[in-house]
Amino acid sequence: MINSNIYNYIDYLDMAADATHQRSQMITNNIANVSTPGYKRKDVAFENILQAAMFGDKTLDAKVAGVLDEREDYSPIAYTDHSVLSYREDDNNVDIHTEEAYQAENQIRYNALIDLMQQEFSRYKTVLS
Numbered sequence: 033m034i035n036s037n038i039y040n041y042i043d044y045l046d047m048a049a050d051a052t053h054q055r056s057q058m059i060t061n062n063i064a065n066v067s068t069p070g071y072k073r074k075d076v077a078f079e080n081i082l083q084a085a086m087f088g089d090k091t092l093d094a095k096v097a098g099v100l101d102e103r104e105d106y107s108p109i110a111y112t113d114h115s116v117l118s119y120r121e122d123d124n125n126v127d128i129h130t131e132e133a134y135q136a137e138n139q140i141r142y143n144a145l146i147d148l149m150q151q152e153f154s155r156y157k158t159v160l161s
Contacts, residue, residue: 051078
């Protein structure tokens, strides 16, 4: 079997798409708990983790391969956002309009990642034809 890194970029995009899916679930949960007293907004940190991995003097191929080799170090991290702050008297810090904006932004990001994966597969298909 030939050892190839041909799918590295697709795997990298897949990791990012998985993180946006997890963020979508968190945002949906936040929206569902908008009226729950004491509930604190939750989110997923992922982009900043990948951005940190992409800095440095190595080639892009080497950076992507490094992230994929140490996949568990670059997994999304769920956290409670502004856990001590509250917008309302019931100690809930979820703003429905902000959550809807985050959901729209996240959906656009997810669609872009899926589109990039489709383009990569289309390139492979063209090469193989």
